Structures are given as structure tokens and as C-alpha cells.
Amino acid sequence: MDPLAAVSEELAEIDGQVADIFRALSNGFQKLEKIKDVNRQSRQLEELTDKMRECKRLIKEFDREVKETERRTDANTHKMLNEKKQSMVKELNSYVALKKQHQSNLENNKRVDLFDGPSEGFGEENVLLASSMTNQQLIDRGNHMMNETDQAIDRAKKVVQDTVDVGTETAAALKAQTEQMSRIVNELDSIHFSIKKASKLVKEIGRQVATDKCIMALLFLIVIGVIAIIIVKLVNPNNKDIRDIPGLAPPAMNRRLLWTPN
Template sequence: MADELQMSPQMEQIHGEIKDNFRALANGFQKIDKIKDSNRQGKQLEELTGKMRECKRLIKEFDREIKDEEARNPPEVNRRLNDEKQSLIKELNSYVALRKTYMNTVGNKKLELFDMGAGGSEPTAEENVQVASSMTNQELVDAGHKTMDETDQAIERSKKVVEQTVEVGTQTAVTLKGQTEQMGRIVNDLDTIQFSIKKASQLVKEIGRQVATDKCIMLFLFLIVCGVIAIIIVKIVNPSNKDIRDIPGLAPPAPTRRLLYLGDRVGDFE
């Protein structure tokens, strides 16, 4: 059972001691029926009461170990360990109810009644003696049954708490998984954006270099056009300037003087 529950070595030791005490309690109550002397029966009940106190202490230690290991164990393991703890409590309460039954039949001084319930203060030995003395055998049995019912209810409440804890843990795991996937997508988007920014920067640099080249070409063409225009203007203004060659496609200026000479000759013919 300890291996199936995946207990720590300390928890296995405590669990084993509890089981040993339970076997001793079972054997002890069987022996009471064979004992005829009431004094010996009372001593036997005292020994069994001591073992029940020891079981109660061990169960509390077992519960502390479960809480210490809770953060390191999966939810399913914690649930099974808590179920095992409740099973131990239920078994111990059955011996408590059986002890109450035998206490009513024994005429010796009654000892402290044992109760595993949490929250209230435990009654003193004198108060338990008075209560046990005033109760009938059937009332003691009914009280034991009531204690077992309360224990069953506590077990059910614990199961509900465990189920709610497991459900919350599952929802948390799903939420964390979704957030992890979302973070992964965000990282991928950031990588894509960074790559796009890098490509855009390279493209802007290339466009800048191309624009600078185009400006140089335009400036060079503008200078050529200005030079051509200047040559044309100079040629028109001073056609006799031999330092400037004729521009291809541009006719030389008309010889004004020769036209006048020809005009005079035409007049002579008239």
C-alpha cells in the first residue's frame, strides 16, 4: 500500500507503526472477551487506550508529512494520501466506539474518552468518567455511531475540497498553457517585426543611394544643358567669334552685308 501511494520513507515508517498499533488493538479487544476478571479487563482497556492515543499522535504526524510533501507531489498522489489518512481516522474511530462499549461493561474507573474530532477542547478524565457512568450501553454505541457518521461527513468534505483543488489546479494549468502559447506567438511576431524593420532599413538605404545617384546625374545633365545654352547665346551674339565652333544643327547667321549688295544690284537691273 505504501508503494502504491508513493510515500516518503518517513511517511512509510509512520504508516507502518499505525498499522501495527491497529493490529494490536484488534488482538487486544479479542482478548478482552476471554478475560473474566474486571480488573484485568480494566488494565487491558488502559493499554488499548494508550495505543489509541499513540495512533492519534501518529496520524497527526502522518498528516503533517502529507502537508510537507504536498507541494512536491502531484494532485492525484495528494488526494490518495488524504484518502488514506481519512481511512486511518475512520478505523481508529471504530476502535474508539468499541472501547466505549467495553467501558460500560467494566466496573473499574473509566479513563479519558478518545475523540479524533478537531476544533473543540478535549474533556478531562473526571468529566469522561461521569459521562460514561451515566450512559447506557446503547447510548455508548449510538455515540460511537454518531462519531463515525461525523467522521464520514468530514471525509466527504475533505474529498470535495480535494476535488475543488484538483479542478482549480487543472484550470490553472490550462491557463498557464494558453499564456505560454500566447507568449510564444508574441515572440514570433516580434521576431517578424524586427526582421521587417531590418529589411525596411536596408531598402531605405538603397533608395537613398539611388536618389543620390539620380541627383548627381540630373545635376550633370543640367550643367550640360546650361553649357549648350551658353554656347548658343554666345554664338548668336558674336557670330564672328572663331573660338566657338559651329553647333551641329544650328545654321550660321545670314550674311547681312552680302544681301544688301545683291539688293543694290537688283536695283541696277531695274
């Protein structure tokens, strides 16, 4: 039985994943040594770098799991787990060093291909071509190359001019958009002011309407009171409580004189 599995299934699983990555790295570097194309070597190194990055992550997980199991394991088991982790780190560092070596060789090869390879062939070709030409052919060839250079310069000038024109148009468009945004902001300010003014006017109208309603309600109560008094007076004309109200008091009784003629 795997001793790591006896301690923790997570540790055993991580150990298996790390072992798979180490096998893939070994096969990958062996394959890299057989590749001659610089671009393919670069892609292969990128793939190997991704695998090493994943391996580093797994080793960190392994270390965290070891620290979590430290309290429930004895000293010998903990020592064995640390030695296993150190072994993983050591093997990963060896692949990192191998990757740096291949990366350095790859950069040197690219530098040689860029500066040495094309210039040699081009120089030899020009020497052979010039040695087989007459003076007139050389002059014609020089004139032709000068014409091509002038045309290339003209094209470059045209590109620069087009770029300047595009930049000018872009600046004008940005200026127009900026002015438009300023107008929009001013309009929004005006709208906001109008809304505040309208809100204030609505509040004033609301207060005036409320005042009018109170007055109408008071007048209504007065009218109701007057009607009630009239009804009460008609029903009970002798009611003393409303005798003194103008227009509603009962008619005065005929007074008798103390002395009446015979």
C-alpha cells in the first residue's frame, strides 16, 4: 500500500499528478532536443513551462496538506512527507534549469538566424551579380534601385500624410463631440432648473388649493348651520335659544295698555 495513501488520500492523489507531470516533462525535453525548427522549439518550451507552472502549484498544495496533517501524524511520518516534498522541489528545479538552458540556446539561434544567415547569402549574391555586369548595366541597375528607393520614399510620405490627415479629422471629430457634450450638459442644467421651478410652482398651487378647500369647507359648514337653524325654527318657533337671531325671532306679542278707553 502506498504510504501516502495511508496518511491522506489527497496527498496520494497530488503525488500521482506530480509524477505524471514529471514524466511528461522528461519526454518533452527529449522531444525538444530532436526539434530543429526554432519556432517549434519555442512552442515546445512554452508547453513545458505551463506544465512546470502546474507542477509548482501542485507542490504548494502538497505542502499545505502536509501542514494540515502534521497534528495527526507522528514524527517519522511527518519527516517522510517533508522529504517527499523536498524531492519534488529538487526534481522540478532540475527541469527549470534545463528549461533555462534550452531558452538561452534558442535565443542564440534566433539571433544568428536574424543577423548572420540572410546577410551572408544576400552579400554573396550581390557580389556574383555585380561581377557579371558591365559598367552600363551597373549604372542602369543603380538608377533602377534609386528609382525604387524614391518610390518607396514617396509611398512612405503618402502614408505619413494620410496618417496626419486621419489625425486631423479625428481631432476635429473629438472637438465637435466635446462641444456637443458641452451643449448637452448646458441643456441638462436648463432642464434641471426648469424641473425645480415647476416643482416649486406645483407645491405653491397645492398649498393654494388646500387653502381654497379649507375656505369652502368652512363656508359649507356655515351654510349647513344656517339651514339647520332655519329648520329648527320652523319646527319649533318657540325655541328660546334662537329667538335673538335676526330674522328668525318669533313675532312680537301685542302689548296691552294699562289704561284703555271705555
